[in-house]
Amino acid sequence: MDKALQTMINNMPEKTGKSLEQWKVILKKKNFAKHSEGVNFLKKEHQVTHGFANTIVTLSKEENNTADDLVGNQYKGKEVLIPVYEKLLSIVKDFGKDVTITPKKGSVSIIRKKQFALIKPATKTRIDLGLKIKDKPTTDRLENSGPFGTMCTHRVRLSTPDEVDEELTGWLKEAYEKAE
Numbered sequence: 001m002d003k004a005l006q007t008m009i010n011n012m013p014e015k016t017g018k019s020l021e022q023w024k025v026i027l028k029k030k031n032f033a034k035h036s037e038g039v040n041f042l043k044k045e046h047q048v049t050h051g052f053a054n055t056i057v058t059l060s061k062e063e064n065n066t067a068d069d070l071v072g073n074q075y076k077g078k079e080v081l082i083p084v085y086e087k088l089l090s091i092v093k094d095f096g097k098d099v100t101i102t103p104k105k106g107s108v109s110i111i112r113k114k115q116f117a118l119i120k121p122a123t124k125t126r127i128d129l130g131l132k133i134k135d136k137p138t139t140d141r142l143e144n145s146g147p148f149g150t151m152c153t154h155r156v157r158l159s160t161p162d163e164v165d166e167e168l169t170g171w172l173k174e175a176y177e178k179a180e
Helices: 003-016 020-030 035-046 050-064 067-074 079-093 146-151 166-178
Strands: 100-103 108-111 115-123 126-131 154-158
Touching (some): 003 050, 020 035, 020 050, 035 050, 067 100, 079 100, 079 166, 115 146, 115 166, 126 146, 126 166, 146 154, 154 166
Antiparallel strands (some): 108 115, 115 126, 126 154
């Protein structure tokens, strides 16, 4: 944690009347959907300055969204896709210790030095796997990146764990090797 943030947290009780932990309890009860709603609430209802309000809301949300929470939320109502997701993860984890798996709100990035794959539950019955393999021709299965835009060069649509086969593993390995 950087010094400025730590100083802000240390000064919070004196400047706002409550500690960060006390503010987290208050915000958890309110459960605001949007960041700005929490900030506005603290400013209007508790006369907290914008800087402190923004910091309190940001730090409260970070704690609420663990990697497991982020992935769990992505697959709510799409539980049928979890075996596909888990099979993809088991493959990329075997590539090396330099693979980083980074869950976000709507997808999971797979990174070496650069992102080389992106796993996104696209529908209740389909995962879109984005791959970054420059200069690789598209095929019927290895499509243009579609909704991924420039984040990926290709997309593979997956509905069952059986579709995570040798061909797909080869593409994942190729994307990994090019992400040095």
